[in-house]
Amino acid sequence: ELKVEQNPLFLSMQEGKNYTIYCNYSTTSDRLYWYRQDPGKSLESLFVLLSNGAVKQEGRLMASLDTKARLSTLHITAAVHDLSATYFCAVDESGAGSYQLTFGKGTKLSVIP
Amino acid sequence: NAGVTQTPKFQVLKTGQSMTLQCAQDMNHEYMSWYRQDPGMGLRLIHYSVGAGITDQGEVPNGYNVSRSTTEDFPLRLLSAAPSQTSVYFCASRPQGAGNTIYFGEGSWLTVV
Numbered sequence: 001e002l003k004v005e006q007n008p009l010f011l012s013m014q015e016g017k018n019y020t021i022y023c024n025y026s027t028t029s030d031r032l033y034w035y036r037q038d039p040g041k042s043l044e045s046l047f048v049l050l051s052n053g054a055v056k057q058e059g060r061l062m063a064s065l066d067t068k069a070r071l072s073t074l075h076i077t078a079a080v081h082d083l084s085a086t087y088f089c090a091v092d093e094s095g096a097g098s099y100q101l102t103f104g105k106g107t108k109l110s111v112i113p
Numbered sequence: 114n115a116g117v118t119q120t121p122k123f124q125v126l127k128t129g130q131s132m133t134l135q136c137a138q139d140m141n142h143e144y145m146s147w148y149r150q151d152p153g154m155g156l157r158l159i160h161y162s163v164g165a166g167i168t169d170q171g172e173v174p175n176g177y178n179v180s181r182s183t184t185e186d187f188p189l190r191l192l193s194a195a196p197s198q199t200s201v202y203f204c205a206s207r208p209q210g211a212g213n214t215i216y217f218g219e220g221s222w223l224t225v226v
Contacts, residue, residue, distance in 0.1 A: 004155075033215065041219075042203065042217045042218060042219045042220055043156075043217045045214050045215065048213075048214060088155060088156070100158055100161065100172075101146075101148075101156075101158065101215070102158075102172075103148075103155035103156040103157070104155055105153060105154060105155040106155055
């Protein structure tokens with residue numbers, strides 16, 4: 001059974017600071033997704049990482065994937081209040097026809113002025 | 114382009130009642146799925162479909178039925194509602210092929226009393 005663990009689960013950080021959210025998973029996979037969710041809203045796709053060493057950046061967020069370590073990171077640079085949200089990673093299990101996403105429990109990020 | 118449309122957005126049920134959550138997508142996506150989101154649990158897969166006429170169980174299928182008679186629609190039926198099914202339900206769709214973006218509906222908030 002695939003396990004996906006995010007840490008930290010709660011993160012309070014000051015504006016302007018940098019921080020990293022970690023996503024560890026327990027089985028072989030080379031497809032990992034990052035989502036953002038605002039309170040009471042749906043999930044917004046941030047990044048899709050498809051291979052070992054993949055790195056993607058959008059604004060103040062950068063995501064990377066190390067399939068050998070079974071680890072993905074979401075790095076936040078110079079945080080601003082608008083980044084306050086819950087961030088989820090989700091792993092797509094490898095295998096033909098596989099479509100099942102297993103989500104981490106989410107990291108609730110609060111950016112404080 | 115409506116994307117993924119879920120109805121109803123809010124629903125209160127009495128224990129033992131049945132109901133259907135509707136999900137429709139207008140992007141001609143092969144893959145559709147239903148997730149439930151509970152506090153502190155992330156999203157968990159209930160059922161999924163890889164095409165019309167094909168469905169399969171996810172992590173938490175008990176108490177739910179699905180069918181996929183058309184590409185566009187993927188309804189989720191609660192057979193006999195229980196308080197443990199109080200949750201937020203998300204429908205998702207994506208086109209065939211590894212790594213494609215997964216689109217989520219706006220969510221359906223269900224309370225079973």
